[in-house]
Structures are given as C-alpha cells and as structure tokens.
Amino acid sequence: MERIRARDGATIVLHSTGSGPGIVVVHGGGVTIDVYRRLATSLADQFTVHLYNRRGRADAPPRSLPYTFDQDIDDLAVVLEHTGSGNVIGHSSGGFIALQAALRLPINRLALYDAAVSIDGGSPSAWLAPARAALRAGDIARGLAITVAGINPQMAAGKLPLGVRIAIIRAFMRTPIGRTMGDLLPMTLDETAPILAHDGPASQWAGVTAEVLLTCGADGPPYYVDLNEALARALPRARTLTIARSGHDAINRAYPRMVDPLATFFAAPVTPERTSHA
Secondary structure: OEEEEOOOOOEEEEEEEEOOOEEEEEOOOOOOHHHHHHHHHHHOOOOEEEEOOOOOOOOOOOOOOOOOOHHHHHHHHHHHHHHOOOEEEEEOHHHHHHHHHHOOOOOOEEEEEOOOOOEOOOOOOOOHHHHHHHHHOOOHHHHHHHHHHHHOOOOHHHHOOHHHHHHHHHHHOOOHHHHHHHHHHHHHHHHHHHHHHOOEOHHHHOOOOOEEEEEEEOOOOOHHHHHHHHHHHHOOOEEEEEEOOOOOOHHHHOOHHHHHHHHHHHHOOOOHHHHOOO
C-alpha cells in the first residue's frame, strides 16, 4: 500500500500487486476495490495491477461537490503518472471515466467491461427518477431494487412484483456486498446522471487513440453488445469481445475466460502507433 498526492492535495491510497507492466483498474459504482482483488491476483503473475478507491469510498478522500467526473479523471492521471503505466481497465461507470480519460491522457491500451456509456439513447434511463425518489423518501431497499432491475433487464428477478424484489434486496443488504451497495447507492445515482446526460453519437469518442478492447458478458445486460459495436465503429483502434457465461460482475469473479483475453491484450507487443501520443 502506497500513499500518493492528488492534484487537490488529497491522499490517494494505491494498492498494488504483482510484477511486470502496470495496469490501473478504474472500478465501477456501488462497490470498492475489494471486489477486484481476485482480478488483480489473477493478473499478478504477468502484470503489476494497481487498485485505488474512487472518491467517497473506503480509504479514498471525499468527493468534491457538485459531482463531476473531472476529479475522477484527475485522480486517474495522477495514478498513471506515478505508476508509469499506460494500461487501464475500466468497469461499468469506471469504464466511462477511463474512456473520458483516454481523450485527455496518454493511455496506450484500454480494456473496458460493460462500460457505462450511453450512445443514441441505448442505455436504459427510465429507472433513475423513481430510484432517486425512493432515496428521497428514505427507502434504500426500494431504490436499490429499482436500480438493479433498471440496469439489468435480462434478469428474471427483475420481472417480479416490486414488493417481492424489495424483500429480496432487503435480504441481500444483510450481506457485506449488499450493505456496501446500499450505502453507496446515493453516490451511484449521482454518477449515473452525468453518464446519461452525456448521451450522444458514438463519434464523440472518435478522438480516443488508444488501442481499445470492448468487452461485455453474454449473460449480462444485452444493450452492452450494441453499445460496444457502436463504439468499435467510431474508435479508430478498437475491437469487441463478448465473454461467454458471464454477467456484469464477471470481471470481479475473474474466471479464466474473463482474465485470459485481458492478459493477452495487455501482453501484446507495443507498436510505435500505440505510443505516438504519449
């Protein structure tokens, strides 16, 4: 564990493991780096994997308000500079941050899993307002139930009556990960709003010059397949990959079918084109 200084003077706690070229992981919303430790361990025999909590979580400093993604991008810039890494993995809302950062920062390779990017209205958004209303009423379980069903339309449980889903979520919130997701739900919704507000054509990402691997799970939210295909057509150096038997949390579970393509992608020889913007 190492402490480094953010641009605003706050302290970023860096958790690094392994040896070899560096990879920085930008985690998703509603969780901390704890759920990515299996991924880090799985890659550690070939890479040095750097984890850090985004603002407002665990050992991270507080967020600035009103919330924007600029502070997240600034923190990622500091971590990349400190570690000397040009490799980034972004998951869910962390994928949005990483893709935004790739427009500004010298990132050579970027692997995204279920990146929370909205293209031409392709990401579901109707759930956000009722989830926020539930939070304003103090009903976290209801808000989380609405959120989970809203972003996971493929789940059979999401078609159950809301009262049943709330009961399931109340039980889930008695688990460590459930408590964390409940505690962080206000932050998750705060971060979702600007993602959806950034909706637009895929061409807005065409300035990303990094080599990009756009991955999603075959058993995850189906809209990620179309979003990745749209991004791949717009980004100059991107390709898509759908991981079999994998849901939205597959990157946390770190099965070989998830980890092996990432390792192959990041281990490929660096060409002059990949470093010309560094």
